[in-house]
Amino acid sequence: MLDERKLAVLRAVVEDFVNTNEPVGSKALADRHRLGVSPATIRNDMVALEEDGYITQPHTSAGRVPTDKGYRLFVDRLSSVKPLSVAERRAIESFLTGAVDLDEIIARTVRLLAQLTRQVAIVQYPSLTRSSVQHVELVPLGAMRLMMVVITNTGRVEQRVIDGAGEISESAVADLRSMLNRAIAGLPLGDVPDAVDDLPAQVDPEHRPMAVSVLSILLESLVERHEEKIVLAGTANLAAVDFAASLRDVLEALEENMVLIRLLGEAKDPSMLTVRIGEENFHEGLRSTSIVSADYGVGNQSLAKIGVVGPTRMDYPGTMGAVRAVARYVGQILAGQ
Amino acid sequence: MLDERKLAVLRAVVEDFVNTNEPVGSKALADRHRLGVSPATIRNDMVALEEDGYITQPHTSAGRVPTDKGYRLFVDRLSSVKPLSVAERRAIESFLTGAVDLDEIIARTVRLLAQLTRQVAIVQYPSLTRSSVQHVELVPLGAMRLMMVVITNTGRVEQRVIDGAGEISESAVADLRSMLNRAIAGLPLGDVPDAVDDLPAQVDPEHRPMAVSVLSILLESLVERHEEKIVLAGTANLAAVDFAASLRDVLEALEENMVLIRLLGEAKDPSMLTVRIGEENFHEGLRSTSIVSADYGVGNQSLAKIGVVGPTRMDYPGTMGAVRAVARYVGQILAGQ
C-alpha cells in the first residue's frame, strides 16, 4: 500500500513544507529531492497519499500540505531525533551552570529551551508528590502564629503560615519539630500521611491542638494540594506563526496552567519523548499546535516534564533533539545540587 | 490658545477613538457629543488641535486620531480616575480572599488585574530591600551542606543552599542560628550588613569558616542581589489589538523582566498612579503601548509596584481606576497577613 517511495515522498513533503510554509508541488519535489522519478510519478504517489489521508490540498490547483496524520507518520517512522550541534551543547552548558537555586535553574532552563527551539517552552517544577522530605522546620512568628517550611530532596521549598494554633511555647515547638523530623525525614511524600497518623497521640495533651493544626496543614500542602508549578518562556515566538485558530486562543490556553499540566502529564511513555500533534490535543485552542515533551529527573526517577509548544508545522527532529538534550542536562544539574 | 471647547473636542476625540478604534470625524463628534456647535466649527478646532500636535490625520480624507501628546493632555487634565463598580469591587474581594500564601496572593492579583482591565497585568513581588527580617533558619542538609531560609515580614521567603562550609555539628548550627536571629531579627534588610559585621569574631574559631560562608551568602542573597521578581498575566489580551510595532516586539519586551522592572521603577510620584504613554517609554518594543502603574504596600510604606500594559489607545480612566483599586486591596491583604 505505502511502498518505500511513497514514504519518501511524504517525508519530502513534510520537510519542504516545514521549510517554506507553502504547499509543495510535484515539480518542486522532483527538483529538490533526488527521488529519481519524474513529477508525474510523484503526482500519482501524491494521489495515493491523499487518499490515505496523509496529505491534503488547500485548493484544487495548489500543492500538498501534510495533515496531522501525515505528521504523525513522519514522526513515528520517517524521521529520527536530530542531535544538537556542538555549539548548541556548549550553549546549554554555559547557560545552565552557575544557577544558584532551584528557581534559577528552572528559569534558565525554560529560557534556554525557548531560545534553542524558537518556540514556546514549558518547564514544570519538580513534582512534590514524587520527592521526599528532607527536613521540616517550624518557626514561631509571634504569640499565635507559626511558619512551617518543608524542604524536599529536589530542592523545592514549601512554606505555609499556620494561624491561631493555640498559644505557642518555644520548647513545645522544638519538641514537635524534632518529633516530626524523626517521623518523616527521608520519607517519600506519599508515605507521610501514614507516618504522621499516630503522632498527635504522642504529644503532650496541652499542645495537642497545635500539633493537629500543624499536621493538617502539612498534609494539605503536600498531598492534597499537589499543585504543580509551571513556567513559560518564548511566547513572543508565537507571533511569527499564523495559526488556524487565532493567536489569542493559543495564548489563552497557554495561560491556563491546569491545561498545560494535563497536557504534559498525558505523555504515555515515561522517560521518553512524547509528541502530540494537532487534533490529538484535547484542548480547543491547541488544535493547531503540536507539543513535544519529555520527562526529566535524577537517575531513572522522573520528577517532572519539560516541553515545547509550536505550530504543527514545526521542525520535529530538531525540536525533539533540543527537548531531549535539555531534559538530560537539567537532570544532571539537579542531581549535582 | 486652547479654550474650553477645544479641550472638550479633544476629550471627545479620545473617547470616541478609544471606543471605536477608528479615526473620528467632525460629523460623528457633533452627533454623539452635545458640543452645541456645528461640524464646521469642530473642524476649525480640530485644525488648531492638529497644529498644536494633539491629534493627527492618518491621511487627508480621514478623521482624526489622538497623538501621544493628546493622550497625555487627556490623562493630565481632561479625565478623572473612574471608580470601580460595585460588582467589580465584589469580584476583587472574592478573588483575593482565601489566598493561602504570598505566592498565591500575587498570582491571584495578577490574574485579577488582567481580567478587570482586559489587558496585560504586571505585579512585582514585595521588594526585599524595603522589608525587614522576621526570622533566619539554618538547616543542616548533610555532612557539609546547610540550607538557609530567610523569612521577611512581607511573607517572602528566600532560601539558599550553602555548600562546603566545613564540617557541621548540630550544636554549632544551633548556636549560629540563635546568634544570627538575636542580631538581625526585626531589622530592615538595609541594616543587616552593619549588624552582622562583627559576628564572626564572636564565634568559636573552630566554626568560624562556617559562619563566614553563611554570612556572605546571606548578604549576597539579601542585599547585593536584590533581584526583584515579577509576574505577568493576560498576554492573550494583546492578540486582540493591532500594534504599530509588531506584536512580537511587544511580547519580547514583556519577557524581559529587567525592562519591566525598570519601567515600573520609573514611576515618578511614589504612592500615586503613574501613566507612561507611547513614546515616553524608553523601550523600543513598547513605543506603541501605554503603561499604568501604581505602588502598593502596607501603611504608607511602598513595597512594590503593580501595573498594566496596553495599547496607547486604552481606556485610561477605567484602567487607572482598576490599578488603583487593586493596589489598595493587595496592600490590605498583605497587612492582614
Add this chain to the structure above:
DNA sequence: ATTAGCACTGAGGACCACGGAGTGCCAGGA
C-alpha cells in the same frame, strides 16, 4: 510501471471605476 504532453482549475495580483467619509475653504449671518 513510468513518463511526456496537454487541457483544466483556482488563487492571487494588477487594474479600474466608483461611492462615501471627511476635509478645507469661502461667503453669509448672528
Add this chain to the structure above:
DNA sequence: TCCTGGCACTCCGTGGTCCTCAGTGCTAAT
C-alpha cells in the same frame, strides 16, 4: 468676531474583471 451652511476636493476601501501561473488529473506512448 465667531459661527455655520454649502461646496469642491481628496483619498481610502470595495468590488468587479482580466490575466497569469503554479499545479493538477488524465491519457497515450514507452
